[in-house]
Amino acid sequence: MANITFKNNPVTLLGNEVRVGDAAPDFSVLRNDLSPATLSDYQGQVKIISVVPSIDTGVCDAQTRRFNEEASNLDNVKILTISVDLPFAQGRWCAAAGIKNVETLSDHRDLSFGKNYGVAIEELRLLARAVFVVDSSDTVVYAEYVSEATNHPDYEAAVNAAKAAK
Numbered sequence: 001m002a003n004i005t006f007k008n009n010p011v012t013l014l015g016n017e018v019r020v021g022d023a024a025p026d027f028s029v030l031r032n033d034l035s036p037a038t039l040s041d042y043q044g045q046v047k048i049i050s051v052v053p054s055i056d057t058g059v060c061d062a063q064t065r066r067f068n069e070e071a072s073n074l075d076n077v078k079i080l081t082i083s084v085d086l087p088f089a090q091g092r093w094c095a096a097a098g099i100k101n102v103e104t105l106s107d108h109r110d111l112s113f114g115k116n117y118g119v120a121i122e123e124l125r126l127l128a129r130a131v132f133v134v135d136s137s138d139t140v141v142y143a144e145y146v147s148e149a150t151n152h153p154d155y156e157a158a159v160n161a162a163k164a165a166k
Helices: 058-073 087-097 112-116 155-164
Strands: 028-030 036-038 046-051 077-083 102-106 130-134 140-145
Touching: 028 112, 046 058, 046 155, 058 077, 058 087, 058 102, 058 155, 087 102, 130 155, 140 155
Parallel strands: 046 077, 077 102
Antiparallel strands: 028 036, 028 102, 046 130, 130 140
16 A cells, blocks of 8 residues: 655555556545545546545645646546545535636545545545556556655646546
């Protein structure tokens, strides 16, 4: 399992680490309108799954904005940002930030995504920062667990993996 810190303090991640070549685990999260969303809802599309601790913090804000900008250069790629923020807060943040190309999803209800992808932080009930790229046949083609949750992910590597995915 990845060794992750949050503000330089070690944290415990729940679930199993997802690796390149794995079948992407299913999950059940909430859209901003409280309707459920699962992996199968994005079947046939390449997906960049951007995982953030909280949309209302500086690095998470910047990460979501960066992937929103990158989306215009990516064909048939769906960008999902998942956090444990309430769906209402995610919707408000997206409206205020003018985010149109990224879909925000909430894992607050039961940490389904967090546990299935090994990013649920036990001590904080937040998600560790990570990026996964899943191809159109739902195979993981890129996985990055950011070792310090307050650092940025490797945006370029994730975008390149999405461009190369089918």
